[in-house]
Amino acid sequence: MEIIRKISNDKNIKTIDSQVYGTVEELISSKNIYSNKSAYVIKPSEGAMSKGISLAKDFKQLLADAKKISATPSLIIDLIDRMRTLKHKGYIKESTHRKKFVVQDFIPNLQGDWKVLIYWNKFYVLRRLNREKDFRASGGGRLSYTRDIPNGMLDYAKSIIKHLNLPNVSLDIAFDGKTFYLLEFQAVYFGTYTLEHSSFYFSFNKEWEIVEKKSILEDEYVRSIISYIDNDLKYLE
Ligand SMILES: Nc1ncnc2c1ncn2[C@@H]1O[C@H](COP(=O)(O)OP(=O)(O)O)[C@@H](O)[C@H]1O
Ligand SMILES: [Mg+2]
Structure with a gap:
């Protein structure tokens, strides 16, 4: 990537x-x-x-x-x-x-990062805090699902998937209070924990909204690919 x-x-x-x-x-x-x-x-x-x-x-x-x-x-x-x-x-x-x-x-002063999985129009967000006395969050297990996310992060994530032009993607995003950074991204093969354990997702419909609903990985995977094909292999506007 x-x-x-x-x-x-x-x-x-x-x-x-x-x-x-x-x-x-x-x-x-x-x-x-x-x-x-x-x-x-x-x-x-x-x-x-x-x-x-x-x-x-x-x-x-x-x-x-x-x-x-x-x-x-x-x-x-x-x-x-x-x-x-x-x-x-x-x-x-x-x-x-x-x-x-x-x-x-190195992006200094981060408390953690955000794992954002996107399956077409559904965005699943997981907050990951850094391990104790360590700059790394991934694999540390200090996870939480929060509806309180930095302003603009979903727009940032959407701009990335739009640019990559893919039906689904996994993004590791950091925010230092000013700028969003894409620390890592994966498309072909990535962990799906964030979707499987989430009881809600963000979705855009003119504006961002929260949908309180559990998702099934297989459904979302297939749906994202069908939507992509139906949309002439182009990510949403
Ligand atoms: N450029 C960076 N600046 C600051 N922290 C970083 C940077 N890149 C990664 N990290 C931290 O290290 C962790 C692991 O990095 P990442 O590239 O996501 O690897 P992994 O494949 O192990 O998830 C991230 O969760 C983040 O907390
Ligand atoms: Mg990572």
Whole structure:
């Protein structure tokens, strides 16, 4: 999904600066963009529950963390590659750190984030507070369903699904009191807890309204896809 973010020109998707790297060497060659000493969040490109996600205060730490999560150790491949350097002059060895990872600007002072699942016109919102003394919310279990959500968050979420043009999507959204940030988004495969345990959803019908009703995942999944097809594969206006 980070590659979609990269090629997108949507300002709402890009409120957070996010880079995706295929190898640690790529990060090293982009070192100059990390010279202003702010903090960064580094994440494996695949994963859930905040696994492998860390906060780096400078490039040195960023590089050390990147090495940890991108390592692809293989004794045999490494040995063969070493032999190639002896045999072929000027041979550039393959990277030994080839697991993809993402580096984002750290958004400070967040108390948590919001998981927003969208199935066509139905929006399911779950508040997730950070773990104790930790900047990460995902996987921490401090969850609540609240009808009291930041003004504008649903419009922000809607603008994202509209831009992605999909029938359903999962968004991790942060709000620092001023700006909304899309920390993570998933479309093909994502957790559905937020829908399954919610007793209400938000829906737009000229204005946002709350509908006090439980939803059934299978119904909403199918309904979102049929609506999408019926609407000529275009998300709602
Ligand atoms: N750029 C960021 N700035 C601040 N906090 C972040 C940032 N990215 C993620 N987080 C925190 O880390 C948690 C896990 O990140 P996320 O990208 O959603 O990974 P996961 O796939 O594990 O859910 C989020 O729930 C959020 O609390
Ligand atoms: Mg997440």
